[in-house]
Amino acid sequence: MLVLGADLGNSTEIDAFRDRFPDRFFNFGAAEQNEVDVAAGLALEGEVPFVHSFGVFLTRRAYEQVIVQVAMHGANVKLVGMIPGLTSRLGPTHQAIEDLSLMRAIPGMTVIDPADATEIEQVVPAIAAWRGPVYTRMMRREVRRVLDPATYRFEVGRAVRLRTGRDVALACSGLMLEPALAAAADLAARGVEADVIHCPTLKPLDEAAILDAAGRCGAVVTAENHLVTGGLGSAVAELAGERLAVPVERVGIRDTFAVPGSPEYLFARYGLTAEAICAAAVRAISRKAR
Amino acid sequence: MLAAAERKRLQDKARAIREEIVKVTYACGGSHIGGAMSQTDVLVALYYKYMRIDPARPDWEDRDRFVLSKGHGGVGHAVVLADKGYFERKLLDDFNKTGSPFGMHLDRLKVRGVDASTGSLGHGFGISIGMAMGARLTGRQFRVYCVVGDGECHEGSVWESAMAAGHFKPTNLTVFVDRNRFCLDGPTEEVMPLDPLDGKFESFGWRVLSIDGHDFDAICGAIETAHAETARPVVVIANTVKGKGVDFMENQTAWHYGGLDDRMKARALESIARS
Ligand SMILES: Cc1ncc(C[n+]2csc(CCOP(=O)(O)OP(=O)(O)O)c2C)c(N)n1
Numbered sequence: 001m002l003v004l005g006a007d008l009g010n011s012t013e014i015d016a017f018r019d020r021f022p023d024r025f026f027n028f029g030a031a032e033q034n035e036v037d038v039a040a041g042l043a044l045e046g047e048v049p050f051v052h053s054f055g056v057f058l059t060r061r062a063y064e065q066v067i068v069q070v071a072m073h074g075a076n077v078k079l080v081g082m083i084p085g086l087t088s089r090l091g092p093t094h095q096a097i098e099d100l101s102l103m104r105a106i107p108g109m110t111v112i113d114p115a116d117a118t119e120i121e122q123v124v125p126a127i128a129a130w131r132g133p134v135y136t137r138m139m140r141r142e143v144r145r146v147l148d149p150a151t152y153r154f155e156v157g158r159a160v161r162l163r164t165g166r167d168v169a170l171a172c173s174g175l176m177l178e179p180a181l182a183a184a185a186d187l188a189a190r191g192v193e194a195d196v197i198h199c200p201t202l203k204p205l206d207e208a209a210i211l212d213a214a215g216r217c218g219a220v221v222t223a224e225n226h227l228v229t230g231g232l233g234s235a236v237a238e239l240a241g242e243r244l245a246v247p248v249e250r251v252g253i254r255d256t257f258a259v260p261g262s263p264e265y266l267f268a269r270y271g272l273t274a275e276a277i278c279a280a281a282v283r284a285i286s287r288k289a290r
Numbered sequence: 291m292l293a294a295a296e297r298k299r300l301q302d303k304a305r306a307i308r309e310e311i312v313k314v315t316y317a318c319g320g321s322h323i324g325g326a327m328s329q330t331d332v333l334v335a336l337y338y339k340y341m342r343i344d345p346a347r348p349d350w351e352d353r354d355r356f357v358l359s360k361g362h363g364g365v366g367h368a369v370v371l372a373d374k375g376y377f378e379r380k381l382l383d384d385f386n387k388t389g390s391p392f393g394m395h396l397d398r399l400k401v402r403g404v405d406a407s408t409g410s411l412g413h414g415f416g417i418s419i420g421m422a423m424g425a426r427l428t429g430r431q432f433r434v435y436c437v438v439g440d441g442e443c444h445e446g447s448v449w450e451s452a453m454a455a456g457h458f459k460p461t462n463l464t465v466f467v468d469r470n471r472f473c474l475d476g477p478t479e480e481v482m483p484l485d486p487l488d489g490k491f492e493s494f495g496w497r498v499l500s501i502d503g504h505d506f507d508a509i510c511g512a513i514e515t516a517h518a519e520t521a522r523p524v525v526v527i528a529n530t531v532k533g534k535g536v537d538f539m540e541n542q543t544a545w546h547y548g549g550l551d552d553r554m555k556a557r558a559l560e561s562i563a564r565s
Contacts, residue, residue, distance in 0.1 A: 005475070007441060007473050007474045007475050007481060007482075008474060008475070009475045010474075010475070011474070027477075027482070028482060029441065029444030029473060029481050029482030030412070030441055030444045030445055030473065030474075031444045031446060031482070032443055034446060038404050056474060057410070058411070060410075061410070089386075089394075090393065090395065090409070091393030091394060091395055091397070091409060092393075092397075092409075093361070093395055093407075093408075093409030093410045094395075094409065094410075094466070152407050157401065216551055238451055259389075259393070260386060260388075260390075260392075260393030260394065261387075261388040261389070262388055265388040265389075275309070281533065
């Protein structure tokens with residue numbers, strides 16, 4: 001593998017790789033469009049470039065490069081978008097709240113939103129082994145550990161049922177895993193049994209797992225650290241609309257740019273919480289056909 | 291040559307602005323302080339000597355425009371705007387804190403006196419060309435000033451802007467490159483060389499002035515030369531020092547972004563007082 005950077009070495013935590021493998025590392029300066037084009041060329045020559053920047057700059061700034069050079073070539077490029085969604089403290093220019101939507105819209109792109117440290121440890125080797133273009137979100141500094149490394153297995157394209165219920169299915173990606181698990185526990189205390197379907201891969205979506213959960217529970221809630229448009233919520237609603245008539249409620253950011261602030265504040269302000277998931281679950285259940 | 295009293299007025303103001311940047315950085319937990327320090331003398335010359343502005347009327351149509359293309363220097367711009375009276379200094383106590391109108395990158399829709407929201411590198415330059423061309427189209431006399439980072443010049447869009455200005459020749463636009471020779475990962479010439487920067491702009495049709503960006507005689511001279519130029523857009527390559535004024539920050543990659551504890555804050559203020 002190669003690591004490509006764009007003047008954000010420390011902030012994307014690629015300095016350790018640079019120091020250990022200086023000839024496998026290239027810094028392009030803050031020039032993300034060229035970084036992605038060069039990565040496509042390297043991939044066409046058989047390399048496996050891991051391309052780093054903040055998620056916003058890879059997806060917004062280099063969007064056409066990703067579509068035309070990476071995706072249309074089916075180039076084996078791994079795009080690593082750091083600081084997902086509302087985890088950036090630097091305001092709307094740095095908050096990747098539509099990256100998953102942009103990447104999901106691209107034919108042939110694999111799109112991943114990892115949940116925690118356990119998952120990140122497994123996503124990196126998995127996408128290195130996967131042939132074809134991948135966009136994955138990435139978290140930095142202290143990343144929480146929610147999934148048990150002894151039992152959890154990440155696989156590209158596979159959703160994992162972490163809790164089995166019957167009244168409502170909670171489908172989540174990325175950092176919404178913990179709030180979804182907390183919401184399921186709260187709901188259980190009120191006599192509502194929820195499935196928790198952890199969906200780290202948004203594309204290709206694990207349709208069988210979603211359809212199974214939706215079919216058994218009859219109502220679905222999605223939760224994501226992202227706009228409700230274009231990401232997991234859209235993917236699930238599209239599937240449910242085409243294949244099953246079940247109510248879907250989406251938890252996520254609603255058609256607004258976010259303010260600057262701490263992740264804790266922002267998650268609460270934009271409703272990315274266990275409480276919001278519970279409320280959505282109650283709404284979804286009440287909409288079930290009687 | 292500036293009169294001695296005038297030079298001293300600007301130097302004192304720059305020192306006060308740098309002290310304020312240290313205080314705000316201390317209060318908010320961290321900022322892009324290195325680049326805020328290097329750009330300060332250019333901002334002081336513009337805001338305290340040349341720009342036709344009225345802080346009581348930030349939307350006055352004939353005001354001169356200022357675009358901080360290197361938007362991460364917003365902390366330094368905010369301090370200047372507060373001092374000019376666009377808003378109360380007290381508001382900066384909450385700079386970049388939750389619920390504050392001030393993010394690290396200033397937002398035109400939230401902060402009085404900000405002409406363009408920036409933060410993603412390589413956009414402000416193009417916006418400032420549009421504003422300068424707009425003045426021409428509407429028959430207004432205002433001037434546009436833009437500050438671009440040298441690391442920012444790694445972005446291809448900077449050179450698309452440079453080419454367009456070479457073609458459309460907005461002579462009411464003056465661009466400054468804050469040439470502190472550092473980007474985020476280290477020295478620009480090691481990360482991705484930019485030299486000869488003057489030759490690059492010249493070949494794109496610009497008149498290039500290379501100056502010491504901490505010398506007010508040179509900065510003011512360049513601005514007046516730019517005002518008198520009628521054929522080509524002018525870029526001023528302001529050779530600066532990243533972290534200027536604070537001895538332990540100067541030319542240190544690590545001080546692109548940073549926070550200050552009590553001891554560092556005191557040392558920084560002492561260093562600025564001596565400068
Ligand atoms: C499009 C984009 N890519 C990357 C960044 C992250 N970033 C912020 S500041 C910076 C370095 C900028 O260097 P320079 O323009 O020289 O700033 P200065 O040294 O004056 O602070 C980078 C890469 C960004 N804000 N925007």
